[in-house]
Amino acid sequence: MITTQQYQEDYHRSIDDPEGFWGEQAKKFITWFSPWEKVLSGGFDQLDVRWFQGGKLNAAYNCLDRHLEIHPEQAAIIWEGDDPNESKILTYQALYDQVCRFSNVLKQYDVKKGDRVCIYLPMIPEAAIAMLACARIGAIHSVVFGGFSAEALKSRILDADCQIVITANEGIRGHKIVPLKQQVDIALQECPRVRTVIVVKRTANSVPWNQERDVWYHEAMSKAHPHCPAEVMDADDPLFILYTSGSTGKPKGILHSTGGYLVYVAMTHQLVFDYRPGEVYWCSADVGWVTGHSYSIYGPLLNGATTLLFEGVPHYPTPSRYWDVIDKHKVNIFYTAPTAIRALRREGDHWVTRTSRQSLRILGSVGEPINPEAWEWYYHIVAEKRCPIVDTWWQTETGGIMISPLPGTTPLKPDSATWPFFGIVPMIVDDQGNPVPDGKMGNLIIKKPWPGMMQTVYRDRDRFVNTYFKPFPGCYTTGDQAHCDVEGYYWIAGRSDDVIKVSGHRIGTQEVESALIQHQGVSEAAVVAMPDPIKGQSIYAFVTLKTGIQPSDQLKKECVQAVRETIGPIATPEHIQWTEGLPKTRSGKIMRRLLRKIANNDVSDLGDLTTLADPSVVDALIKERRNVK
Numbered sequence: 001m002i003t004t005q006q007y008q009e010d011y012h013r014s015i016d017d018p019e020g021f022w023g024e025q026a027k028k029f030i031t032w033f034s035p036w037e038k039v040l041s042g043g044f045d046q047l048d049v050r051w052f053q054g055g056k057l058n059a060a061y062n063c064l065d066r067h068l069e070i071h072p073e074q075a076a077i078i079w080e081g082d083d084p085n086e087s088k089i090l091t092y093q094a095l096y097d098q099v100c101r102f103s104n105v106l107k108q109y110d111v112k113k114g115d116r117v118c119i120y121l122p123m124i125p126e127a128a129i130a131m132l133a134c135a136r137i138g139a140i141h142s143v144v145f146g147g148f149s150a151e152a153l154k155s156r157i158l159d160a161d162c163q164i165v166i167t168a169n170e171g172i173r174g175h176k177i178v179p180l181k182q183q184v185d186i187a188l189q190e191c192p193r194v195r196t197v198i199v200v201k202r203t204a205n206s207v208p209w210n211q212e213r214d215v216w217y218h219e220a221m222s223k224a225h226p227h228c229p230a231e232v233m234d235a236d237d238p239l240f241i242l243y244t245s246g247s248t249g250k251p252k253g254i255l256h257s258t259g260g261y262l263v264y265v266a267m268t269h270q271l272v273f274d275y276r277p278g279e280v281y282w283c284s285a286d287v288g289w290v291t292g293h294s295y296s297i298y299g300p301l302l303n304g305a306t307t308l309l310f311e312g313v314p315h316y317p318t319p320s321r322y323w324d325v326i327d328k329h330k331v332n333i334f335y336t337a338p339t340a341i342r343a344l345r346r347e348g349d350h351w352v353t354r355t356s357r358q359s360l361r362i363l364g365s366v367g368e369p370i371n372p373e374a375w376e377w378y379y380h381i382v383a384e385k386r387c388p389i390v391d392t393w394w395q396t397e398t399g400g401i402m403i404s405p406l407p408g409t410t411p412l413k414p415d416s417a418t419w420p421f422f423g424i425v426p427m428i429v430d431d432q433g434n435p436v437p438d439g440k441m442g443n444l445i446i447k448k449p450w451p452g453m454m455q456t457v458y459r460d461r462d463r464f465v466n467t468y469f470k471p472f473p474g475c476y477t478t479g480d481q482a483h484c485d486v487e488g489y490y491w492i493a494g495r496s497d498d499v500i501k502v503s504g505h506r507i508g509t510q511e512v513e514s515a516l517i518q519h520q521g522v523s524e525a526a527v528v529a530m531p532d533p534i535k536g537q538s539i540y541a542f543v544t545l546k547t548g549i550q551p552s553d554q555l556k557k558e559c560v561q562a563v564r565e566t567i568g569p570i571a572t573p574e575h576i577q578w579t580e581g582l583p584k585t586r587s588g589k590i591m592r593r594l595l596r597k598i599a600n601n602d603v604s605d606l607g608d609l610t611t612l613a614d615p616s617v618v619d620a621l622i623k624e625r626r627n628v629k
């Protein structure tokens with residue numbers, strides 16, 4: 001723990017002398033096979049940033065091998081199953097053995113350095129084993145969240161050109177079966193280059209089998225050799241691809257490096273959670289999201305921590321589950337999303353107060369703004385005012401936490417992500433890129449490179465440049481709106497682009513719109529966000545039907561189904577409004593600003609409508625809105 005003054009001094013040094021500062025951190029947090037030639041080269045002007053150029057290392061070696069000398073018998077992973085009677089511990093030694101074996105399995109199936117491996121698994125230790133095994137042999141993992149549909153899985157497999165998929169026969173969440181292998185089978189009908197599917201047997205149920213392609217994980221592991229050397233990787237060799245939604249088109253494959261990413265997640269994990277040796281740390285995010293990558297797997301394992309992986313859901317078997325797990329495993333640090341906090345708050349305090357939670361020392365929040373009510377409840381009821389709350393702001397693209405309190409160091413303000421992490425230079429600007437005065441809302445941009453930042457969009461550098469660096473040349477565009485107060489505290493309001501955060505999950509409006517128009521009765525669709533007391537935001541869809549097609553409840557169900565099949569249940573529209581026409585400008589652009597107001601029943605001041613091609617649609621939309629519950 002450092003003092004506030006120490007933070008300020010170190011922060012200034014990290015900005016004034018980034019090479020000196022990050023060179024020290026890289027030595028402190030990571031074991032290098034050979035040192036770098038230059039800490040930082042290039043910059044945002046030419047977009048040629050490179051961190052630790054020439055340095056050699058391996059991610060799995062840093063997460064495992066080096067800890068074996070110190071604490072081989074310490075728990076690396078505590079796994080808590082969906083069923084409260086099922087849990088298991090993998091020590092660092094056991095995890096190392098499993099990772100080595102699986103690395104050899106991957107090699108046996110011809111996976112080489114630089115190949116992409118798709119991981120579509122539930123929250124079981126094999127997810128961590130598969131990721132680390134890829135890292136060990138220099139393959140690039142692309143984890144796809146198990147809640148994504150076959151269609152979404154297919155497009156991610158094709159985009160990354162994966163030739164191998166790791167999955168499970170089925171997953172279990174909240175006592176419900178998730179048919180993972182079935183989704184893989186459907187996806188692979190259109191992925192001819194996938195030659196191998198390795199299947200973890202998570203349940204006793206049998207699944208259709210393709211003899212030429214499918215391999216049982218346990219059978220392959222039982223024959224695999226328990227040692228595998230760690231591949232020597234360059235600092236800027238890619239470690240993983242993770243797909244995320246943007247405001248336009250299909251999801252982007254965010255590519256992260258090995259050296260810079262590892263330095264950044266190790267340091268942020270250590271400082272933001274003030275991790276102390278021997279503590280149990282639990283990040284409730286699924287490994288399918290960046291939080292799961294950086295703060296369930298890489299960050300904690302790099303620091304030799306015990307990380308808890310939870311297969312289930314907050315409500316099963318009761319709304320006490322999170323707090324029961326905390327008591328059962330004596331969790332010291334707990335990191336979750338505001339949506340879970342709000343959902344559990346609604347269930348009543350007694351589900352919390354009947355548990356002890358004495359082990360808790362620090363609480364974290366991530367993924368969306370945490371409203372003051374949820375913050376206060378987390379602090380007063382869950383933490384009993386004993387634990388600081390770290391509200392951490394960051395993104396898939398940033399690799400690690402960018403704005404967050406440091407516990408015991410930063411004086412907290414409920415609902416603010418507070419101050420930037422070391423090396424991070426945020427700024428709030430208007431749409432022309434001019435800095436705005438303190439307290440005024442604007443676009444959040446980042447002025448200088450940091451080691452955790454994405455390298456590019458996989459195989460689409462133009463998209464990388466245009467999305468993140470074109471709006472404000474020389475700076476990284478976050479796509480978020482925020483303000484900064486006179487004490488330098490950042491307050492993140494939410495996205496400024498067409499991205500919706502549903503229960504903290506990032507969903508592009510265009511993706512939902514294209515899913516809706518796949519239905520043969522639909523002519524056009526426009527999707528906007530609506531505030532939701534639990535999910536933060538929900539999806540509101542305006543749908544125009546083809547001539548002759550009548551709206552009906554059945555049709556609504558089919559439209560919802562089309563979205564679930566194209567993306568997954570997380571993108572389910574909460575409301576569908578049938579409409580005769582969408583408000584378009586004379587150049588044919590849908591006026592989303594107007595749709596947002598109509599969806600939110602905020603129609604007293606609709607702003608400037610002079611550019612509308614047909615102003616009469618507005619009255620019709622407002623009238624139709626009344627029919628939507």
Ligand code: PRX
Nearest residue numbers: 366367368369391392393394395396492506
């Ligand atoms: O809008 C911000 C919101 O989540 C977005 C990034 O989403 P994703 O890439 O899925 O990563 C989520 C986990 C890091 C951001 O652009 N967001 C994230 N954390 C916060 C937040 N909004 C407010 N407060 C936060 N603490």
